[in-house]
Every structure is written in C-alpha cells, then in structure tokens.
Amino acid sequence: MSERWLPQTDHERAVMRVLTSIRGMSDAMERMHSGMKGDMDMNATDVAALRLLIIREQQKRSVSPHDIARHLRISTASTTKLLDRLEASGHVERLAHPTDRRGRVVVLTDESRAAFFRIFGVRLRAMREMALRFDEDELAIVGRFLDDLAGAMDPSD
Amino acid sequence: MSERWLPQTDHERAVMRVLTSIRGMSDAMERMHSGMKGDMDMNATDVAALRLLIIREQQKRSVSPHDIARHLRISTASTTKLLDRLEASGHVERLAHPTDRRGRVVVLTDESRAAFFRIFGVRLRAMREMALRFDEDELAIVGRFLDDLAGAMDPSD
DNA sequence: CACCAATCGCTAGTTTAGCTAGCAATTCCT
DNA sequence: AGGAATTGCTAGCTAAACTAGCGATTGGTG
Numbered sequence A, B: 001m002s003e004r005w006l007p008q009t010d011h012e013r014a015v016m017r018v019l020t021s022i023r024g025m026s027d028a029m030e031r032m033h034s035g036m037k038g039d040m041d042m043n044a045t046d047v048a049a050l051r052l053l054i055i056r057e058q059q060k061r062s063v064s065p066h067d068i069a070r071h072l073r074i075s076t077a078s079t080t081k082l083l084d085r086l087e088a089s090g091h092v093e094r095l096a097h098p099t100d101r102r103g104r105v106v107v108l109t110d111e112s113r114a115a116f117f118r119i120f121g122v123r124l125r126a127m128r129e130m131a132l133r134f135d136e137d138e139l140a141i142v143g144r145f146l147d148d149l150a151g152a153m154d155p156s157d
Numbered sequence C: 001c002a003c004c005a006a007t008c009g010c011t012a013g014t015t016t017a018g019c020t021a022g023c024a025a026t027t028c029c030t
Numbered sequence D: 001a002g003g004a005a006t007t008g009c010t011a012g013c014t015a016a017a018c019t020a021g022c023g024a025t026t027g028g029t030g
Helices: A010-039 A046-059 A065-072 A076-088 A108-134 A136-153 B008-040 B044-057 B065-072 B074-087 B110-132 B136-153
Strands: A092-096 A104-106 B092-096 B104-108
Touching: A010 A046, A010 A108, A010 B008, A010 B044, A010 B110, A010 B136, A046 A065, A046 A076, A046 A104, A046 A108, A065 A076, A065 A104, A076 A092, A108 B008, A108 B136, A136 B008, A136 B092, A136 B110, A136 B136, B008 B044, B008 B110, B044 B065, B044 B104, B044 B110, B065 B074, B065 B104, B074 B092, B104 B110
Parallel strands: none
Antiparallel strands: A092 A104, B092 B104
C-alpha cells in the first residue's frame, strides 16, 4: 500500500497516514463482507450477488444473469449455478425478461431482502450515525476524496 | 447500503451521498483486487496473502502460516496448500523460525515483490498523488472519517 | 425479407481450492 | 517431569469455479 516511498514533509506524512487508514477501512470492509457470509450462511460470491441485487433494486435497475456474471467476474455458467443455489434457498426468482425472450430478470424475494436488512441494518445504521457526526462541509471533503480514490484505483490508466 | 431510509434534511442528504461514495470506492477497490488476480494470474486468496506479506514486510513484522490463516480466515490446512502454491510459483519461501522449531517464517522472494510493485506501483502512485491534492486539515478529516467507518463496520456490536 | 452472426442462459464434465480429521514434533505450564 | 497446547502438515472429501458447447432468440446486412 505504500511501497518504499519515504515521506519527507508533514504533508507527505499526512498522506501516508491516510493511506494507512484506507487500508484499515478496506480490511474492515472485507471482514464485514465475509461476516455476512457466516451470518446468512452462504458463500462469498452468493452474498456479493445479493448485495448487487439490493443496490440495483434501490436504483430501480433490473439485473440479468449476465450482469451478475460481469459484476462478480465469473462465467455465465457459474452464474447459472449461483442462481440455482439462490433460487433453491429462496433468495431470488428468475422471471421472464419483458421484451427479450432469451433473457431473464433476477429479483430478490421479500424474505431475502428482509433477512439482509435484519442482519446488516445494524451496521448500516451505525455507519449513518457515524457519518452524521460530521458536518456538511466535512462530508463534502470526504465524498470528494472517496470519489477521487475510486478514480485512482480504477484500471482506466 | 442505504435501506429504505429517506433523508429529510440537507445534512442527511449529504450523509446519503457519502454512503454512495463509500459504495463506489468499495466497488473500485474490489475491482482493483480482482484485477491483481488477473494481472498476476493467481487466485483471490493467494493475492490477498501476497498483500499481507507486502504490508507486514514494510512494518518489519514476520509472518507465520498461522498469521496468514487468521488474516484470510481459512484453515491452517488450506494455508499449507496456499503456501505450496506460492512456493511452487516462486512467490514465497518458507524459512525456519529462529526460535520456535515448530514454526515457519514466510518471506517474499525478490521477484514477487518486484512483480507486485511493477503491477501496482502505478495505482499506488496515483493514490498518493490524489491524496497530495488534499491539504493536511482535509486529510485529517478524511482519516478520522475512515477510521470511524472501519469502527462502524466492525462486528464488535 | 431472408439469412447469418451474435447473444442469452443453460448443461455436462473437469479442475481448483476450500473444509474436517487427525498426526508428529515441539513448546509451554505447572 | 509430564500433560496440555500449539505448529504445520497429510489425507480425503466437497463446493464452486472453469471450459466447451448447445438450443432458442434477436439483430444487422445484403
């Protein structure tokens, strides 16, 4: 996360500290996600698929098996099996695509959505409350930083 | 990431935006990590192990197979196999522990370290340069936010 | 408008990487 | 000194990814 680059100035040392915080946060995030795995007892990718569905649902965007394959970077064949598992366990349904008869639309079941928020509601609330302790100006700075960070990490060099 | 909680005030809307940025950044991070996977062609946990080794090396802390198992949340048996793979591909060496004759110390090979920085140096530099565009006060705010965020995500309820 | 290429989701069979159980060697704790 | 705990390993099993390829459907082009 920091190579063999030696910070010289106070400013550079501050950057160093922030990079360390990013790493800490990223570790915490990974622990949270792998925690979901245990809590809902399913494997990591199945949980990741569920997260995608939750997010897309809130954006009112439909999700196809192909979307899942792309997002999780697994083959469409593996995605079929993943959906078989999620369907068998009652987490999702595969509906006919309204216009393309080859396609499917994957939707969450009510139970699955409820389970998700039952388990992660606590953390989501904790995160919101934490963020509320920062004023609007501070949140703007943080938001800008996070967006820039996402940009810097993106492989679109 | 945001439930069906409706932000009312400007402050709440700012929190909402920041939570969205967190998600975006977290997605970018995941893409970056799974990108490493492709670039160095090895699997996700093997790359995660390599990252642990890089980090610990910079902290001048030695790494045992047990440490790896704990960090990756896999069994020690799986860790043995993981190390077999990394050793076979020339990424690590297993040395004798200096004092505990049961233990091993896992160290990176020079080639592996070089490959890591060859591939991720670009991104690390981009991240540092991005962070440098924020002044020290801003970095302090961001750092505090990230640390709090890590705390909020932690399952120590 | 007819056809061919591309896309979608799926099945079959293989490989990879995790798991549990248990073991020998060593160390720690009284 | 002696039993309990710890370390890393092997063996065997299982879960979940992969590749290859198929039928159905769609869209673009001559």
